Amino acid sequence: MSASPAYGEEKGGSGLGEPEYGHDPASGGIFSSDYKRHDDLKEMLDSNKDSLKLEAMKRIVAMIARGKNASDLFPAVVKNVACKNIEVKKLVYVYLVRYAEEQQDLALLSISTFQRGLKDPNQLIRASALRVLSSIRVPIIVPIMMLAIKEAASDMSPYVRKTAAHAIPKLYSLDSDQKDQLIEVIEKLLSDKTTLVAGSVVMAFEEVCPERIDLIHKNYRKLCNLLIDVEEWGQVVIINMLTRYARTQFLSPNQNESLLEENPEKAFYGSEEEDAKEDKPDAASLVKRKPYVMDPDHRLLLRNTKPLLQSRNAAVVMAVAQLYFHLAPKAEVGVIAKALVRLLRSHSEVQYVVLQNVATMSIKRRGMFEPYLKSFYIRSTDPTQIKILKLEVLTNLANETNISTILREFQTYIRSMDKDFVAATIQAIGRCATNIGKVRDTCLNGLVQLLSNRDELVVAESVVVIKKLLQMQPSQHSEIIKHMAKLTDNIQVPMARASILWLIGEYCEHVPKMAPDVLRKMAKSFTGEEDIVKLQVINLAAKLYLTNSKQSKLLTQYVLNLAKYDQNYDIRDRARFIRQLIVPTEKSGVLNKYAKKLFLAQKPAPILESSFKDRDHFQLGSLSHLLNTKAVGYQELPDWPDEAPDPSVRNVEEETSFPLESHIGLLGEHREVPEWTKCTSREKRKEKVEKPFYSDSEGESGPTESADSEPESVSESESESGSGSSSSSGSGSDSGSQGAESGDRSEERRKKKKGKEGPRKAFLDTAGSNPSEEEEEEQGKKGKRKKKPQHEGKGDSGSSWEEGSVSESSSSESDSGSEAEESQSEPESKRRPTPPSSKAAPKATRKGTKEISLLDLDDYRETEARGREGTCPRSPSRPVAELGILGLPEATARVTTAPPQPASSPSVVSTSLVTDLEGLSLTDTSLASTLLSPTFSAVRTHELLHRMAGEGLSVEYCFSRQPFVPDPHMVAVHIQFSNSAEAEVKGLRVCAPRLLPGIRLQEFPEIESLAPGDTASVVMGIDFSDSTQAANFQLCTHSRQFYVSIQPPVGELLAPVFMSENEFKKEQGKLTGMSEITEKLTLPDQCQSDQAIVQRVMVAANVSRVPCGADHVYRFAAKTVTSGSLVLITLERKDGARAQLTVNSEKMVIGTMLVQDVVQALAP
Amino acid sequence: MIHSLFLINSSGDIFLEKHWKSVVSRSVCDYFFEAQERATEAENVPPVIPTPHHYLLSVYRHKIFFVAVIQTEVPPLFVIEFLHRVVDTFQDYFGVCSEVVIKDNVVVVYEVLEEMLDNGFPLATESNILKELIKPPTILRTVVNTITGSTNVGDQLPTGQLSVVPWRRTGVKYTNNEAYFDVIEEIDAIIDKSGSTITAEIQGVIDACVKLTGMPDLTLSFMNPRLLDDVSFHPCVRFKRWESERILSFIPPDGNFRLLSYHVSAQNLVAIPVYVKHNINFRDSSSLGRFEITVGPKQTMGKTVEGVMVTSQMPKGVLNMSLTPSQGIHTFDPVTKLLSWDVGKINPQKLPSLKGTMSLQAGTSKPDENPTINLQFKIQQLAISGLKVNRLDMYGEKYKPFKGIKYMTKAGKFQVRT
Secondary structure (H helix, E strand, C coil), X not given: CCCEXXXXXXXXXXXHHHHHHHHCCCCCCCHHHHHHHHHHXXXXXXXCCHHHHHHHHHHXXXXXXXXXXXXXXXXXXXXXXXXXXXXXXXXXXHHHHHHCCCCHHHHHHHHHHXXXXXXXXXXXXXXXXXXXXXXXXCHHHHHHHHHHHXXXXXXXXXXXXXXXXXXXXXXXXXXXXXXXXXXXHHHHHHCCCCHHHHHHHHHHHHHHCCCCHHHCHHHHHHHHHXXXXXXXXXXXXXXXXXXXXXXXXXXXXXXXXXXXXXXXXXXXXXXXXHHHHXXXXXXXXXHXXXXXXXXXXXXXXXXXXHHHHHECCHHHHHHHHHHHHHHCCHHHHCHHHHHHHHHCCCCHHHHHHHHXXXXXXXXXCHHHHHHHHHHHCCCCCCCHHHHHHHHHHHHHHCCCCCHHHHHHXXXXXXXXXXXXXXXXXXXXHHHHHHHCHHHHHHHHHHHHHHCCXXXXXXXXXXXXXXXXXXXXXXXXXXXXXXXXXXXXXXXXXXXXXXXXXXXXXXXXXXXXXHHHHHHHHHHHHHHHCXXXXXXXXXXXXXXXXXXXXHHXXXXXXXXXXXXXXXXXXXXXXXXXXXXXXXXXXXXXXXXXXXXXXXXXXXXXXXXXXXXXXXXXXXXXXXXXXXXXXXXXXXXXXXXXXXXXXXXXXXXXXXXXXXXXXXXXXXXXXXXXXXXXXXXXXXXXXXXXXXXXXXXXXXXXXXXXXXXXXXXXXXXXXXXXXXXXXXXXXXXXXXXXHHHHHHHHHHHHHHHHHCCCCHHHHHHHHHHCCCHHHCCCHHHHHHHHHHHHHHHHXXXXXXXXXXXXXXXXXXXXXXXXXXXXXXXXXXXXXXXXXXXXXXXXXXXXXXXXXXXXXXXXXXXXXXXXXXXXXXXXXXXXXXXXXXXXXXXXXXXXXXXXXXXXXXXXXXXXXXXXXXXXXXXXXXXXXXXXXXXXXXXXXXXXXXXXXXXXXXXXXXXXXXXXXXXXXXXXXXXXXEEEEEECCCCCEEEEEEEEEECCCCCXXXXXXXXXXXXXCCEEEEEEEEECCCCCXXXXXXXXXXXXXXXXXXXCCHHHHEEECCCCHHHHHHHHHHCCHXXXXXXXXXXXXXXXXXXXXXXXXXXXXXXXXXXXXXXXXXXXXXXXXXXXCEEEEEEEECCCCEEXXXXXXXXXXXXXXXXXXXXXXXXX | CEEEEEEEECCCCEEEEEECCCCCCHHHHHHHHHHHHHCCCHHHCCCEEECCCCEEEEEEECCEEEEEEECCCCCHHHHHHHHHHHHHHHHHHHCCCCHHHHHHCHHHHXXXXXXXXXXXXXXXXXXXXXXXXXXXXXXXXXXXXXXXXXXXXXXXXXXXXXXXXXXXXXCCCCCCCEEEEEEEEEEEEEECCCCCEEXXXXXXXXXXXXXCCCCCEEEEEECCHHHEEEEEECCCECHHHHHHHCEEEECCCCEEEEEEEEEECCCCCCCCCEEEEEEEEECCCCCEEEEEEEEEECCCCCCCCEEEEEEEECCCCEEEEEEEECCCEEEEECCCCEEEEEEECCECCECCEEEEEEEECCCCCCCXXXXXXXXXXXXXXXXXXXXXXXXXXXXXXXXXCEEEEEEEEEEEEEEECC
């Protein structure tokens, strides 16, 4: 504690505090009265009345707050520690904590009170006793504190345990010898499962033993999962700690960038699958084979921190941002940009810190912030420090495309009244000019214009920057150099003068006439110049002497003589040195010969770079990063390890906190993570490929599930007409489908924007409680909770519930099935999202309504209907045209037929819809062909190239499930081209396929030309090598190339095999153990019938049914296309809706994915 | 983490100090004063100042510097955010946060600070919890306290911290149950000389005032949630529900709080509700300049623009201005060169204008730059983004609450370059 004159609270007593009393109007400022006043206080404290004591304590606390010394009151105050009045007690605590350190002996008097408090039955009293006890910094009580902490760490109440966690660093700072014991306590508390404790104990961990990273292993997953519910301050600490942890435990996700090129996600997805399933036996070989495998735990961290980007707390957002920056694969880092930009709206201090970090990030990842360029535009009201930081960011973001806008902005800034800012702008222009060659001349011209600015600072700064720029290409700019030479008369800023002189000297051959003249002038004013200018004058003289000695010899001599007697020794030294070097004398050595080389050597142009370059070796968001020096206690962010440490250290035996059972055969022991990790990675892949429909094809999200449109749309219309009052039930069905669609749509939006977790959630919510999905325990509960009330609420039809269900309708699909029966009788059915299906037509499932082109229509009809009804239940009438424009990426999975117009709907079809349908018309043919397919009667079409992206050319593909004749190991892919552009498309062909190893591609014959409005269809074969990795290739036309990729759902990698029941059983017997994957599921109402089940399975996968004697057992067989491994599916219906799905296959990856897809297909 | 906190007023007096660990001498603030001197304006004091043994992190609000002293590495935003939270809490407690108020309530302030941090680590920062621990002073309570000698400290032990909803105090009771939501949108824009928009964004917040008995569970849904591009939530909002359904589902804190702040995606074109016509001329030769601005409505969806206020920082060369407004009051401060014109409501039939001359310092050349015009305005009953709340439902409680939603559009950082 350093005593200052202004603040004498040391033990010397109140006398030292004297100077402060002037601030206190009550104190009177006289010694004697001061003592008297304290007597007064003591008296009050000794009285029996609580009110008097309180008054006294309040005055004392006010003294403390003003920083005055009240230590002499200690004995009087400490007596009241056991006071009954809570406020007095609290204030005494405040006092104690402040002064106990100084009055240790007396402080001990209070200890027993706290010890008693530690045993109190009330948890809050126990906690507060521990809190104060641990805050008293008296070394003698260390053992007592230690005991108290240990006891509190195993207290019943989480709140007390939290306090214990807080007490740990306090004790540690008091006595660091206790470290080992404290670590034990930390270890114990780390395993605590409550959110209340988590933040505090990690805080303690960071302060006491940040190096003991091994303590985190067992708690890693728990911390990740708890994170979202921890209070915000704890989140910051935990995230920062986990960043460090991840850096030591996982491999860099970006290490193999070059290998995987544009879609690392895809690659790692596939490999992760395998990793999850079969790396147990030979992990090492797998690692070698696969380039990079993201540890599921790594993914877990990224996934669980992402929602926190939406925290209101800037520190949390920043923490997540830095985590992503340091840990996420390059492709994913982008998500943080938006959140960081949002923080720029906050207080200027927050802006300051955020901008510093953005500046650092924008150097490494420019693309990330480019879309937000305008958010960094500068307002005249910004504080200068913010302006300069924004300028830094703008400069970092400048590239060839946006430079013109940025320069235009800069032009405005140059005229600002804030001259520091103007100077910074000029520097920024200089940097842009060096970085982007294209605009160098423009910038230079602009800067030269600034040379005639009235403000000298501006001119000077420009000169300095121009000097740097000219150095890059001097020969072209002798005009500018001449112009600048003229400026020497006016410019007074030393740095600028020096810069000009240097330029002239350096490029004197470009201005041979002027240079000696400038030197003449400078020689004249030499004595009055600044040192820096003098040095440059000497340099100029020397250079001129060497190049043009005839004219400048005498001048040089004169200058050197002047310099010889200068006051500054640097200048004297320089003069002497140069004289020896350039003026040939007898004594001068060999160096003389080289003088020219020495002075007129080619000098490299300076590189103007950001001061934020390389700052990212500090952990972003840290104090050290901000200051660009290592702060006390900064924990270095370690580099990624070369070899991943054993991931099994994070395994926890009993997974009580996160009961996630995925029955993956024998691999069931494979932790809690893989199950959903697969999902996230899959979603991510989707994100990457920008083909959201994959979710459907892989059974991710119910809504866009494939559908055999023909029968279903019929059944839909049937059910509608059957339901009598067609218009009302029609609208009901519409709203149902619209609900499905809007859910779908929001899901996709999220997928695109930020959610990789979202879709999963969405699915869970929409799909209701699928028993296999119990890993999202909470989510599931929520779903149920929501569901139940709706069912119950129906009986009494409490209006609030009804309304509730409407507002939730976008997600309440899970209910709709069960509501179906009642929907007729529901008075509110109009407003309810009830599906048209009833028991009579169980197959008229949501499938039909989910399918998109129908949806478009439905949506339209809905608005129509609503308009007629004059009600506007849920969303405002959404303009239909929007679908044509905004709905592009959503309308991905289409069924190939235009749906028959339902009777209830008027045949008014909006133009956009018409074109939509027209675009589809061609696909009818493909349907016709696939209808011939023996196994299945519908295909879903995927989009390869949207007509907007393809500039009129739209390409769709489908897996026709027909054998590909030229090569039986290939999957046949039907591709449909339709040209909706004005012009003809010529030379359509595949080129430059970039395929992952093992994948082969049989190109289709080139299509010579495709007239506008015309369509064409081809078949190509792809050997996916039994993996769901995408085949990437380019689609070339005469003028354009489009990057496209085709990714097969796992079900399409199969070819049906016919076998008898016995054969099936025999084969199944061979494929047990590791090759068997079992999953329990509940069949929804809609697929109770045999037909429905079989159909759904066959939609999901290209399999053939095995005839089977037993009821309630369905068997399907297929083999993989490439390797011909058998894939056997068994679905056994148990009593009620429960069922068990078994897939036997050597290819475990395929098996697992297939299980998921089938489960999805059977989900409601 | 946070060692100490010093509150410094604009004249450089330390009027409150609080230490959470061992005492740090207030002489450490000298470094701060140095930095303050170097930065000519208060906003330019760097938020982070390194000193040989400590680091000073400060925020400047309500003309008070809140300077936190830290000793070891800690994320700077952590401290800054916390300091802002302290200010917000004071504001919540005392209505305003000023030096006088803090000095008057120093004991409450001290008690609150004591609860907010434990050993420098945030403990209770939710105002609902704090208010349960330490009652905010009201006039009535002050009177009662003086008479009966009772206290501000809650006499019951608070339980909120222990509950699963740590942001809500327990045992809330109201006779009138009401929930009000204010959707407030601010337009940040830069308009260039010619009147075209350089950048415009909408930032919105939903502030809530919820006074509901018991433990209500609310859901708020929007007609057009897809408008919301980037959102940040009060911790009470259930992330997952939003992610999956775009519905705000939450158990609200008691009283006032900010439920949500959002950003409307930049893809949507922002309707700029006002325009400014300006003609500001400095002539090189004469010492007089012409000044003329007119403000008019544009794309206001039929609503009136009110509370219009024009401010502009004139260049240093301007000595004085003689202006006549067609409505409202204008002032020009010759020292700070700040022109402000309180226009009030815009009547579309008769557009408000401000005309006159500027007298410039003789002999100096004309300023490089025309002044930037900053605009403030308000439009009631309109959310310019078109965001609409669909419905609010309450679960978990039996009674029927009174619900209200208000929309407002305001100018945020709205600048017109001239």
